[in-house]
Amino acid sequence: MSDEPQSLFGADRSPQDPDDVVRERAKDRTRRSFLVGAAGAVGIYGVLRWALKTPELGGLPPPLRRTLDFNGALSHAVFGDRALAPTFPVSYAVADVRVNGVIGLDPALRLDRWRLQVKNLANPHSSAHYVDDVNTWKYADDTAIMAQDNTLDTYVEGDGNLDRENGLPKGPEPGLLLTMDAIRALPHVEMVTQLKCIEGWSEVVHWGGARLSDFIHAYPPAPGEHGRLPRYVGMETPDRQYYVGLRMDDAMHSQTLLCYEINGQPLTLDHGAPLRLVTPLKYGIKHLKQIGSISFSDKPPRDYWAENDYDYDSGH
């Protein structure tokens, strides 16, 4: 045990007692150490408090947001686009794929009135699908589905068609309005990979569709800095309620698909009919359902869950 208590009751001892000198030294060092420790604790707490109270960056305290972005950049530097998601035999795929997100999803969308708006292309004028402003395209709801389910209008938050305040530029955006025929004309790819949700669950899913890289080759974007491909791809739902941003190297990854089939069947509306994004190196939050528009830019496009405090990269 300690020798400290004895020094408290050792008043009868001469101050010359050499042990008392040692005890004094011990007390000094102990006091100093506790003070330094307390100062260190207060200092660390203060730095943390200060760092966490500075204006938020993308919904998060700057150190946290910067670290998430750093982690994402680091994993791009380490893995690049070389990493491939493991694939499984078709028999591993689940028959009934879980539906987990409905934001931006119109469960009554009329598929014949669906168009894929493609913006920021290199030479859109040469295409037969060219329009001066892709944002003027009007999607439509299937009145029969609407009539069957009177809860549906809770999902459809306005038609959003000309919602220029919700992330759209003031002026017209020339581009293409593509139908599913244009997507189906691209080489067909089948892939069985695991969809991982950022909540923790995962499912092996049998996807079918076209590589996004094939789409980008077929519809080359306007060059970005230094004449290269733009750094980012943005996708939004027709109502612009849900939107994701992808780095170009993720978009060009061989397993990133414009998906239109699950288990060999066309997508159902709750899985994002007619066309959704599948990118198995990212969490499910990046797998935007019901793509309305694709755009290209050197600046990071807005991203729904990054705006809600999640990692922009969301790679796993």
Place this chain on the structure above:
Amino acid sequence: MADETSFPDSEAPRRETLRPPPPLQPTPETPASTPPDEPSTPSLTLREKHPLATRWMHWLNFPLLALMIWSGLMIYWADSAASGEHSHEVYRIGLGSWTLFRFFPDAFFNQLGLTFSLAKGLSWHFFLMWLFGINGLLYVLYTFVSGAWRDLLPRRHALRDAWHVLLHDLHLRRGKPTQGKYNAAQQIAYTLIILAGAGSILTGLAIYKPTQLHWLTTLLGGYEFARFLHFWLTMGYVVFFVIHVVEVAIAGWNNFRGMVAGFELVRAVGPGVSQEEQR
């Protein structure tokens, strides 16, 4: 277990309070018996115990690990949101479809205010992981370079000695095996906790990048098993923490002060008996 003083605890106060008459052999053991005017050497000495670096790394690890567990629970909440689903296969005691005990009922998360904080939990976890990992790495490097690992690595018969230490600490056995700076039980515990830290980082990486690092995830038994390991390693820290605090409380002030101020007070037991020999 944490009793690291060089003499049995019970003897120290008795020596001072009983003030025995000068012993027959000339030992400077009882300074009160030495006349004050006579020059004498102190029988108490400050013996350096834990280097400054070790102490900082030790204490920094406490809030870091606590915050890692706090943010980890926010991640578990999202994984437990739908009762009876997937997550409960991992954070429980059970086998197959049979479950004895689930760790995180809704009330647990509600009480601790950990609900609906997945994004917060993830961002904190992936921020703190750097500090936790760097602190751990520096500790291992320092321990290796400074030679402190020699005190920490279990020796031959460590398991048998640790068992005797345990029996002694439970007052089931008299006397303890001879030991150096740490007893065998401490050596095993302090070595295992470093291995557990490495395990947490590896299993953490395996569930952080299960696709890009899928070879590591596969090596650790797959996505679900890596989570299972990550969870149980954390439970191991909690158990370690509880035992550690109890042992430190039992070992007393001299031992605790060693981890704050770096030294312990030791008393020479006789002439020619050096501190090294006592160890």
